[in-house]
Amino acid sequence: MSLKLKVLTKSLWVYHAGCSACNNCDIEILDALTPRYDVERFGIVVVGSIRHADVLLVTGVPNYKTKEELKGLYSQAPQPCLVIAIGNCACGRAMFKDSYNSPCAVDEIIPVDCYILGCPPKPEAIIAGVVKLIQKVGKK
Amino acid sequence: MSHKIVIPLGPHHPLQEEPAFFELSVEGEKVTDIDITVGYVHRGIEKLSESKHFDQVPFLVERICGICSSSHPYAFVLAVEDMLGGEKNIVPERALYIRTIIEELQRIHSHLLWLGLAGHFLGYDTLWMWAWRYREPVLDCFEMITGNRQNYAIFKVGGVRHNIRDEDIPIIKKTIGDLTKVVDMFCGAITDDPVIKARLKGVGVLTKQEAIEWCVVGPTARASGINIDVRRDDPYGIYDQINWNVIVKEEGSVFAKIQVRILELYESINIICQCLEKMPEGEINTEIKDIPIGEGIGRIEAPRGECLHYVRSDGTNRPIRHKIRAPSYMNVPSNKTTVVGETICDAAIILAAVDPCYSCTDRTIVLDRITDKKVLNGWDLIELSRKKTKELRRNFKSILK
Numbered sequence: 001m002s003l004k005l006k007v008l009t010k011s012l013w014v015y016h017a018g019c020s021a022c023n024n025c026d027i028e029i030l031d032a033l034t035p036r037y038d039v040e041r042f043g044i045v046v047v048g049s050i051r052h053a054d055v056l057l058v059t060g061v062p063n064y065k066t067k068e069e070l071k072g073l074y075s076q077a078p079q080p081c082l083v084i085a086i087g088n089c090a091c092g093r094a095m096f097k098d099s100y101n102s103p104c105a106v107d108e109i110i111p112v113d114c115y116i117l118g119c120p121p122k123p124e125a126i127i128a129g130v131v132k133l134i135q136k137v138g139k140k
Numbered sequence: 141m142s143h144k145i146v147i148p149l150g151p152h153h154p155l156q157e158e159p160a161f162f163e164l165s166v167e168g169e170k171v172t173d174i175d176i177t178v179g180y181v182h183r184g185i186e187k188l189s190e191s192k193h194f195d196q197v198p199f200l201v202e203r204i205c206g207i208c209s210s211s212h213p214y215a216f217v218l219a220v221e222d223m224l225g226g227e228k229n230i231v232p233e234r235a236l237y238i239r240t241i242i243e244e245l246q247r248i249h250s251h252l253l254w255l256g257l258a259g260h261f262l263g264y265d266t267l268w269m270w271a272w273r274y275r276e277p278v279l280d281c282f283e284m285i286t287g288n289r290q291n292y293a294i295f296k297v298g299g300v301r302h303n304i305r306d307e308d309i310p311i312i313k314k315t316i317g318d319l320t321k322v323v324d325m326f327c328g329a330i331t332d333d334p335v336i337k338a339r340l341k342g343v344g345v346l347t348k349q350e351a352i353e354w355c356v357v358g359p360t361a362r363a364s365g366i367n368i369d370v371r372r373d374d375p376y377g378i379y380d381q382i383n384w385n386v387i388v389k390e391e392g393s394v395f396a397k398i399q400v401r402i403l404e405l406y407e408s409i410n411i412i413c414q415c416l417e418k419m420p421e422g423e424i425n426t427e428i429k430d431i432p433i434g435e436g437i438g439r440i441e442a443p444r445g446e447c448l449h450y451v452r453s454d455g456t457n458r459p460i461r462h463k464i465r466a467p468s469y470m471n472v473p474s475n476k477t478t479v480v481g482e483t484i485c486d487a488a489i490i491l492a493a494v495d496p497c498y499s500c501t502d503r504t505i506v507l508d509r510i511t512d513k514k515v516l517n518g519w520d521l522i523e524l525s526r527k528k529t530k531e532l533r534r535n536f537k538s539i540l541k
């Protein structure tokens with residue numbers, strides 16, 4: 001494992017990009033920060049700018065407008081940047097795949113490292129997903 | 141000469157979980173103008189819903205917005221039941237009680253969530269953590285009743301999908317009872333705190349006249365002295381058989397909006413307790429075979445205000461038109477008066493005070509990719525709309541024959 005990745009997995013700083021999500025996934029992410037789950041114990045912090053982030057959380061089905069935004073965000077992120085798709089929408093467009101305003105799924109725009117399913121996934125599931133991601137990165 | 145500066149906020153910003161783009165024009169410290177760009181959350185749900193059958197649409201519309209994810213299906217179900225002869229006539233009584241309980245639990249969770257976010261915007265993160273911590277037991281109640289923390293999937297035309305089990309009732313009662321103390325605490329923490337008072341009193345005032353002009357709804361309107369509430373004015377569920385009050389404040393400031401929401405928490409707790417007491421035994425669902433030709437309207441007092449669904453059916457198993465008007469669509473434009481003239485540091489809380497929800501609000505326009513000009517102007521839209529009516533009329537005739 002490169003030193004960069006090793007340092008990165010010690011304390012993940014995440015940036016949350018909502019791409020036409022229905023809010024539930026976004027709320028569950030914030031929920032994971034609040035006292036019952038409190039992921040800040042593990043050094044996971046939500047930051048205000050993609051330039052500070054190690055992980056990009058994506059929720060929702062990208063539409064024509066957010067598709068470009070997402071591309072832009074990813075290109076601004078310092079590498080290595082891990083991408084987590086949260087919720088059925090981000091993983092596979094779910095029930096919005098027939099919509100006129102959902103051109104493609106998240107993984108057709110940017111590479112995704114970890115998919116967390118659920119509509120919305122429970123905070124426990126989100127934490128479990130992040131743990132698996134850290135293990136996966138650690139094995140590399 | 142003063143400089144005019146434009147401050148762009150968003151679209152992805154840490155302030156709100158949803159993407160929306162604000163442009164604040166400032167002169168010195170004062171905000172002189174605001175422009176809001178939405179459209180980051182548009183998913184074409186109205187159109188999608190025309191391709192789903194009546195039993196599937198509630199699942200779709202509850203994904204419009206996650207915070208009020210029982211209001212939209214309820215409004216849709218009401219609209220369909222309006223075609224069938226009214227909610228009261230076809231839905232069993234126990235189902236009406238369950239619907240009311242879910243609605244009110246959702247109002248509690250939504251108001252607590254907003255309270256937390258408001259505290260977060262004010263730099264009062266303790267309030268955020270508290271509010272979200274005490275929101276968890278409410279979500280547990282949801283999980284107990286419906287099996288999911290959000291997106292409850294409980295509404296269906298003709299009743300509800302999940303029953304409240306008898307052994308769960310004491311647990312819900314206890315959770316709700318504990319919540320009263322929590323709300324007392326919030327009431328003390330917010331309404332008696334001198335700093336919060338100084339920050340919010342007289343800030344972002346929306347006068348009664350302005351509120352009427354901007355057609356705001358829900359708590360935003362009630363904080364400006366307009367006495368409206370769909371639960372009382374056009375009762376659905378079991379609201380007409382229960383004692384509760386509509387909270388109205390005259391002041392119109394952000395502080396009044398907080399007060400209205402906190403006092404509404406008490407009312408919601410009260411309503412749930414009464415419902416649990418009075419809930420009769422019996423069926424929770426009636427089988428609906430056919431949806432007749434016709435059109436119906438469903439109105440709901442969502443946590444943010446009146447939510448309206450219009451459904452038209454041509455006798456098949458799908459709606460041929462489904463129109464949704466969410467409360468934030470009315471509330472968000474009122475920022476244009478409230479923010480202008482205030483200082484830039486108050487802008488965040490004023491923008492948040494209407495409890496905006498962009499996933500409900502988003503509309504879309506068609507742009508030419510190359511020139512970036514709007515391709516459709518107002519007349520084109522009217523033309524399109526007329527064409528659609530004509531088409532529908534033609535189809536209607538052939539169906540009616």
Ligand code: SF4
Pocket residue numbers: 020021022023024025059060061086087088089090094118119120121203206291
């Ligand atoms: S996965 Fe479900 S909860 Fe998450 S954004 Fe999509 S519809 Fe909403």
